Amino acid sequence: MNKITSFCIAFIISLICSQPVYAQLKNGSRAPSNVPNKEYPYIHSDGKVTFRVKAPLAKSVQVIGLDSKNPFGKEPTNLIRGEDGLWIVTIPINPGFHYYQLIIDGTPVNDPASKTYFGWGKATSGLEVPHPKVDFYNPKVATHGEVRQRWYHSQVTGKLRRVLVYTPPNYNANIKRRYPVLYLQHGAGESEWAWTQQGKANFILDNLINTGQAIPMIVVMDNGYATKPGVKLPPDSWKNEAFPLVVIKDLIPLIDSQYRTIAHRNSRAIAGLSMGGGQALEVGLNNLDKFSWVGGFSSLLKDFNIDTSYGGVFQNPTLANLKLKLFWLGCGAQDNFYSNHQAIHKQLEKIGIRHIWFPTKGGHEWLVWRGYLREFASILFRD
Amino acid sequence: MNKITSFCIAFIISLICSQPVYAQLKNGSRAPSNVPNKEYPYIHSDGKVTFRVKAPLAKSVQVIGLDSKNPFGKEPTNLIRGEDGLWIVTIPINPGFHYYQLIIDGTPVNDPASKTYFGWGKATSGLEVPHPKVDFYNPKVATHGEVRQRWYHSQVTGKLRRVLVYTPPNYNANIKRRYPVLYLQHGAGESEWAWTQQGKANFILDNLINTGQAIPMIVVMDNGYATKPGVKLPPDSWKNEAFPLVVIKDLIPLIDSQYRTIAHRNSRAIAGLSMGGGQALEVGLNNLDKFSWVGGFSSLLKDFNIDTSYGGVFQNPTLANLKLKLFWLGCGAQDNFYSNHQAIHKQLEKIGIRHIWFPTKGGHEWLVWRGYLREFASILFRD
Numbered sequence: 001m002n003k004i005t006s007f008c009i010a011f012i013i014s015l016i017c018s019q020p021v022y023a024q025l026k027n028g029s030r031a032p033s034n035v036p037n038k039e040y041p042y043i044h045s046d047g048k049v050t051f052r053v054k055a056p057l058a059k060s061v062q063v064i065g066l067d068s069k070n071p072f073g074k075e076p077t078n079l080i081r082g083e084d085g086l087w088i089v090t091i092p093i094n095p096g097f098h099y100y101q102l103i104i105d106g107t108p109v110n111d112p113a114s115k116t117y118f119g120w121g122k123a124t125s126g127l128e129v130p131h132p133k134v135d136f137y138n139p140k141v142a143t144h145g146e147v148r149q150r151w152y153h154s155q156v157t158g159k160l161r162r163v164l165v166y167t168p169p170n171y172n173a174n175i176k177r178r179y180p181v182l183y184l185q186h187g188a189g190e191s192e193w194a195w196t197q198q199g200k201a202n203f204i205l206d207n208l209i210n211t212g213q214a215i216p217m218i219v220v221m222d223n224g225y226a227t228k229p230g231v232k233l234p235p236d237s238w239k240n241e242a243f244p245l246v247v248i249k250d251l252i253p254l255i256d257s258q259y260r261t262i263a264h265r266n267s268r269a270i271a272g273l274s275m276g277g278g279q280a281l282e283v284g285l286n287n288l289d290k291f292s293w294v295g296g297f298s299s300l301l302k303d304f305n306i307d308t309s310y311g312g313v314f315q316n317p318t319l320a321n322l323k324l325k326l327f328w329l330g331c332g333a334q335d336n337f338y339s340n341h342q343a344i345h346k347q348l349e350k351i352g353i354r355h356i357w358f359p360t361k362g363g364h365e366w367l368v369w370r371g372y373l374r375e376f377a378s379i380l381f382r383d
Numbered sequence: 384m385n386k387i388t389s390f391c392i393a394f395i396i397s398l399i400c401s402q403p404v405y406a407q408l409k410n411g412s413r414a415p416s417n418v419p420n421k422e423y424p425y426i427h428s429d430g431k432v433t434f435r436v437k438a439p440l441a442k443s444v445q446v447i448g449l450d451s452k453n454p455f456g457k458e459p460t461n462l463i464r465g466e467d468g469l470w471i472v473t474i475p476i477n478p479g480f481h482y483y484q485l486i487i488d489g490t491p492v493n494d495p496a497s498k499t500y501f502g503w504g505k506a507t508s509g510l511e512v513p514h515p516k517v518d519f520y521n522p523k524v525a526t527h528g529e530v531r532q533r534w535y536h537s538q539v540t541g542k543l544r545r546v547l548v549y550t551p552p553n554y555n556a557n558i559k560r561r562y563p564v565l566y567l568q569h570g571a572g573e574s575e576w577a578w579t580q581q582g583k584a585n586f587i588l589d590n591l592i593n594t595g596q597a598i599p600m601i602v603v604m605d606n607g608y609a610t611k612p613g614v615k616l617p618p619d620s621w622k623n624e625a626f627p628l629v630v631i632k633d634l635i636p637l638i639d640s641q642y643r644t645i646a647h648r649n650s651r652a653i654a655g656l657s658m659g660g661g662q663a664l665e666v667g668l669n670n671l672d673k674f675s676w677v678g679g680f681s682s683l684l685k686d687f688n689i690d691t692s693y694g695g696v697f698q699n700p701t702l703a704n705l706k707l708k709l710f711w712l713g714c715g716a717q718d719n720f721y722s723n724h725q726a727i728h729k730q731l732e733k734i735g736i737r738h739i740w741f742p743t744k745g746g747h748e749w750l751v752w753r754g755y756l757r758e759f760a761s762i763l764f765r766d
Contacts, residue, residue, distance in 0.1 A: 037620060055489070104490050149579075173641075258555050259555065
């Protein structure tokens, strides 16, 4: 794996983050994130995006992106009022998925022409700008896996929860085959829907599996927020302290009983993005009897300590290397978490913890995470 | 079945549509349709609902319901500006699910504190007001079925489509059991998500099946809009003319190959609400070699003609009665479609077409359709 470490450092970066060339979008197209039959937001052949909103009585209409490195610009952009009360503006926006909102007379609202996604702790408009050179996350004409909603009563939280379970193409037909399992977590302010709706994880896996680039696997996506019974949260507060227990006590038994899994640590992985990356490392590295593949995508790892984190697992590099079939860390150079990742990578390298450090271009955003999932999933479960 | 017809005419109406008594909501509660951790909309113990919106710079904020018989009142209700730019109002709203929007300075927008649902052809805020005496659609502490998203490339439309498939509790465990199938369609301006998100169909079926009140079945919920390849729709136009072919050419073969169905007309039903009720009758009655159970909930049946509709199937009542194990029609007395349903019922009765006519209280709304699904599903597939 050490060879892979050095081999992978800059690999595929150019594929994921190359400069867009919009020649393929000849005459432009409606954004894929539009509500059906809505003409705007509209993606032009040069990659610019036109927003149009009907608000005849409004005094001002603006559009603002919500990502940390804002592809819409740091300040809201003013739309111009046209005839019939239609407000319009055209601005350049990077390819990928971006949360955004309109601001009408000073009040942030969602764009009725775009699908809403659960992000920033609420229903938020999303914009998908097609990438002119990258389509590994788009559905192909092929057999698709299913994404199943499953409800369960959590012993840990005492409440009903919903988990989304991706089963790979032909799962229903191959009734004797058993599959390895990846537990995959969303970021702060998102939900169990994020990896399929914002991340297109199911299509990424479909494409990898159908072309032999990934071993067919089940992917389990739960909500990263969880509290123990009796905890009363004030409005707009979010807690996730019970999530690790949910994975161990609720989820793994549920998934292993309901799906044709290979119920063994050698065939069980956990990964996540941002807050979910921190959770993946916490759950995975603290439970190496249950997980042997661990990945963090642009992870929130603010209290990382090489001596004490994760039950001191790194104090014995030989044992850790024996148990960890893969320890994978990725972060984008424009991400606020990048320098922390570099520091952690150097500490791990220094004491001989085998891992893959996968730095790329890009910020704290879904286009980067889709690429990390492709990369991570293509390595998983290969011995 | 004639006995059932007369027996059922007024049955259960009182259960579904009885006057609310809010004693059970002692101190009130957040609406179940709220985004997680949002305090408003808030349901009080007397059944009134408080809306609260932060809009410090707005000159006016209103709330308006979008149902045809508007439980919010016909005119928008003004919210009152309080300290810190919080606008607030408390109004009585009937139990059930209602589409609504805010109007900020004259522009209709969604409430950021409520979940959005696909209705009225776009993402629209939804409000679930708990019913104090009826909970057949709420999840219980029990085994739940799955709701599976499945993507397929339609031979009929030439495009990728998504269908939602409910598999009943213990479907994964009972690997040799085969199940009858109900095809279940949404209304105009809605999507394949409506029956589970707005309608809670999966919990209704869970509860019926877990208590032995319905035969375990698979429920297939697709999008009722479909056009043939090459049809270019102008913005905001909706067409469904290819949907019957999608059911026959795409869906039935897909579902029968991917799920453990009983692939026979005796074990295949179709039903729907409003536009979807019209489609259910069109698809079902024109294809009695494939369906023998047909239901319409508050159906759009504007061109009904007893002699010519559905290929003239009613011209031979003996044959129609032989092939139709169940022909079920329901409509609420406050629904604009009610008088049409009464007229159709009388025509069917006159020529001896065996059917169940199930008139109830209520308008063109989800609480009524949830009740119809419970009633219809509990009769299905019993010989």
